[in-house]
Amino acid sequence: MRNTRALAAAGAAVAVLGVAAPAAVADGGRVPNPSNIVALPSVIARGGQLTITVDGCPNGGHATSNAFERTNLTPVSGGNDAGGGGNDAGRGGNDAGRGGIDAGRGGNDTARGTATIHQDARPGSYDITVHCSGRSLTRPAAFTVIGGVRGGIGGSSATGATPTDMAIGGSLVAAAVVGSGVFWMRRRAEKRI
DSSP states (O other): OHHHHHHHHHHHHHHHHHHHHHHHHHTTTSOOOOEEEEEESSEEETTOEEEEEEESOTTOEEEEETTEEEEEEEEOOSSOOTTTSHHHHHTTSGGGGGTTHHHHHOSOOOEEEEEEBOTTOOSEEEEEEEEETTEEEEEEEEEEEEOOOOOSTTOOOSSOOOHHHHHHHHHHHHHHHHHHHHHHHHHHHHHHO
């Protein structure tokens, strides 16, 4: 009789653990960690817009850098499994091999945001720090800032033409016009002889 009671108690303990384990696995049993910070484009001009994507950030968060203001990261929609894993069945059960980990928290734990680079950001490499679910991750040299873009003749420029540059350019153009005029006058004089 004692063996039966001990066996029943052990069976009940296994049953309780069996029911509790999927709940712990579905919850992930952990706080998500931000990972895989991607900044696109990786080389950007001052004043440009930078798209930041981070995995392990299912509830969103924010990103910071010396090159832009604090930027909110929002969960990426579309294909989100937050409804309890219902979409996993329609994809042929791809998540079944993962032991149902994605069933409770959703398979899509990616967040994204768009930052505008400061107009006065110095050219060079910049880090991005992401804060999600009370955790932080920094990606060193995540992107590179180059000089700003200016419209007009000459295309893009890091700082634009200074008055000295304009004077030198004007002098060269004037010298070319005078030199062409002298050459043309000499050729014309040679034809007369």
